Amino acid sequence: MNTKRMVVMLAVSGVVFGGVFGFVQFKNMMIKDYFANLPKPVITVTAQPAATEKWQRTVPAVGTLQAVNGVDISSSVAGLIKEIAFQSGQRVKKGDRLLRLDADVEQTDLHSAQADAELARISAKRQRTLVRTDTVSQAAVDKTEAELKVKEAKVAGIRATIEKKTVFAPFDGVLGVRKVDLGQYLQPGQAIVNLQDLSVMLADFTVSQKDLAALEVGAALAMTTDAWPERTFDGSISAVEPKVDEKTGMVMVQGRFPNPDGILRPGMFARIEVVRPSQADVVTVPINAVSYNLHGDSVFVVRDGTDGKEAVRTFVKVGERRDGKVAVLSGLSTGDVVVTSGQVKLETGSLVDIRADDPLRADASQLAQPPAKTE
Structure with a gap:
């Protein structure tokens, strides 16, 4: 009897545990199937097509400003x-x-020297008169003339000292x-005060010897500073060092910038561009479209996918930056739609919805609209 009851209990337990285990397996399978068929989230971004623009070719450099005339005023006498x-x-x-400076002592010395000079002048005049009558020798006259010159030189020296006061x-x-x-x-x-002529500023900077062809006296320069980031100052090259530094391969250049309103100051750090006469076609995108990291610079390009518009990370090589845009040297073509905001949430294959309420992105939004469904 006990054995039969034990068998029944074991059978019931097996059925219960089997049912629980089967339910857990079924639940896990359903969850896995749910996530496998879960639609990808659509991330809202802004985007803009890459454009081709004509950019003036430039040679970038950095330099420091100094006044055309600047000096610590000092005195040459104590x-x-x-x-x-x-x-x-x-x-x-x-x-x-x-x-x-106080010149009372020098004034006294001047009066004394002037008196000595006057006496020597009278003596020389007398000697010149007497030599005609052979009363005195010519040597005595020459000696008197020399003494007069010494006295007059002393007077001139004291006057120069007084002027320097x-x-x-x-x-x-x-x-x-x-x-x-x-x-x-x-x-x-000893320095008294610093004096700076701010009417014209000079900028000293260096460029690579490979850009020597663009370094001509009179060539146009464009300069920006941290103090006035929204303003560009126009100038020209005033001098080019005739020697290339054999250690660095760089050439020293000096630019001249008019400063009529005096807002540029000596010692300022400046970013300078030597403007070349030729222009070049470059592919440009907004600066905030580029992600910078150690593995390389990249952008997210919007492509057509099976489920809609997808973002694809594309590595690019970028060049110089101007007015909020950056030149893309390789990796993009004109017309490629690049994401300009919202990249933090993206990875390759992410579905995107381009925000259409941004007027600046209207063109990109139209490009990225999915095709209309036919009834």
């Missing part, structure tokens, strides 16, 4: 500062007085921050 005739940041003209602006420009104070003892060569 002295006590008696007068400061300028303010920091002041605009001055050539010849404007900037600073005067006053410092003038050597050219038109804008003064910097004053570096001395009234009553300070100024040493020769």
